[in-house]
Amino acid sequence: MxxxxxxxxxxxxIALALVVALTLPLSVTGMDGHTALLFGLAILTFGGLLHEFWSRQDERNRLEGRIWEIEAGLEEMRLQLDAQRGHSGAMPADPSEVAAVLSEARVLERLADRLPTHVARSAPAVVGGADAGPLFAPRPLTAQPVPTDTGAILDHVREALRTDQVDIFLQPVVSLPQRKHRYYELFSRxxxxxxxxxxxxxxxxxQYLGVAADAGLIATIDNLLLFRCIQLLRETEKRHQNVGFFCNISAATLNDAAFMREFVTYMGQNPNLATKLVFELSQDDLMQGGLFATSFLDGLRRLGFHFSMDQVYRLDLDWNELARHEIRFVKLDAARLLDPDGRFADPRAVRELRQQLDRNNIDLIVEKVETEAQLLELLDLYIDFxxxxxxxxxxxxxxxxGS
Known part of the structure; x- marks a missing residue:
């Protein structure tokens, strides 16, 4: 109604306008009919505008109500579909989906074998909750004073792995100059x-990387980070979010034949996930002992994986060779490109490097950018990220x- x-x-x-137009000359001395008519027209115009605004607002409310009803219906359909899947054993009917699920179970089982039970069963970090919230919680990463004794640090690392006290932090990687979030780098702490x-x-x-390496725990920490990264990839895939992740990994993990075999098989059945994961290795790890020749790295490249090189200290490299091995990102510290006075240490050399990277389809990421002044200087070089x-x-x- x-x-x-x-x-x-x-x-x-309308009635108010007519009353004013007709009665104003009779009730106000000196008021003629033309002036009263103008007052009546003004009231009619104002009422019409107010009526138009109310009509639009009413239509908007009705449309929003309809949209809510449609969303509620879709949610009910989703719940019914989930219930039907539950009655059928919660197993997808498509054979390819069955194979993907079984492969995921195997790779996660392999990860679980390398990690404490409590860690393997912990709830995954997610990209937004049911409320489509942000990718990360509000608490930033803050450093606190901790023991510096090697034995105490090793005890902390072992206890953290045993009791699931390893947290995953995310930091955005933005495109420039738009500053739009394109990737997130994962850090284990x-x-x-x-x-x-x-x-x-x-x-x-x-404090802990050297100690963990000496104790043979680096691969375990890497596997935990990759385990959480897979969970993030699955969540972004479910929510159709176009975001990628940089995951730091060591040569020790890539040389873990049993794990990498299962991982390559799993990603082969989920190529859409592979395009969202960038493995990040240090320059030392990438350049030592023919790591590029490993069969698992070759397998990952064939699946569409890209790689990033960080901790770069040498720039006299064969960029063509790196590009052939799918090195698509190179990270340099802002401090390496800028001198203390805020000027480019060698603008010509940096521009030549930028041209070489462009020719080989390699994107440059400048990290540890702290101030707007630094950014303004860096933008002159057309930095990608x-x-x-x-x-x-x-x-x-x-x-x-509930996690």
């Missing part, structure tokens, strides 16, 4: 107890409710 309300409203302001305020303390990478506290600090990846 919304039309009846509009009819009543129109009748009210080892908890080292709580501070006086009840906040987690974290071991810094430079930026990373650093200026664009977003590492933040704890969100976890599903």
């Amino acid at each position: 919304h039309w009846f309300r509009h009819l009543v409203f129109a009748a009210v302001y 080892i908890r080292a107890g709580l501070d006086a305020d009840g906040k987690p303390r974290y071991l810094l990478p430079e 930026g990373q650093g506290y200026l664009f977003g600090e590492p933040r704890l990846a969100r976890k599903q409710a």
Whole structure:
């Protein structure tokens, strides 16, 4: 009956306009008929405009209600479909989907064999919850004083792996100059107890990486990071989110034949995930001992994986060779490109490097960008991507409710 309300409203302001036009000359001394008519027309015009605004608002409310009904219907259909799948054993009917699920189970089982039971069963970090929230929780990564004794640090690392005290942090990688989030880099951080305020303390990478490497725990930490990365990839795929991830990995993990065999098989059945994951290795790891020749790296390249080289300290490289091995990203510190006064240390050399990378379809990521002044200088070189506290600090990846 919304039309009846509009009819009543129109009748009210039309009647008011007529009353003013007819009675104003009789009730106001000196008021002629033409002036009273103008007042009546003004009231009629104002009422018509107000009626138009109300009509549009009413139509908008009705459309929003209809959209809500459609969304509720879709949600009900989804729940019914989930229930039907549950009655049928929750196994997809498509044979290719069955193979993908079984392959995922095997690779996660392989990861679980390398990790404590509690870690393998923990709820995955997710990209937005049911409320389509942000990719990360609000808590930033803050460094707290931790023990510096090697034995104490090793104890913290082992305890963190055993009791699932390894947190995953995400930092955005943005396209320039738009500053749009295109990727997220994953970092694993080892908890080292709580501070006086009840906040987690974290071991810094430079504190625990060497100790973990000497104890043979680097591959385990890498596998945990990759385990969480797979979960993030699955979540972004479900939500149709176009975002990629940089996952740091060591040569030790790539040389873990049993794990990499299962991982390559799994990704072969999920090529859409492979295009969203960029393996990041240090320059030393990539350049040592013919790592490019490993069969698993070749297998990952054939599946569409790309690679990123960080911790770069030498620029006299064969960029053609790197491009042939699918090195598609190179990371350089902003401090390496800028001198303390904010000027390019060698603008010509940097521009030549940029041209070489362009010729080989390699994108340059400048990391540790901290200030707007740095960014303005860097933009003169047409940098592809930026990373650093200026664009977003590492933040704890969100976890599903109940994790």
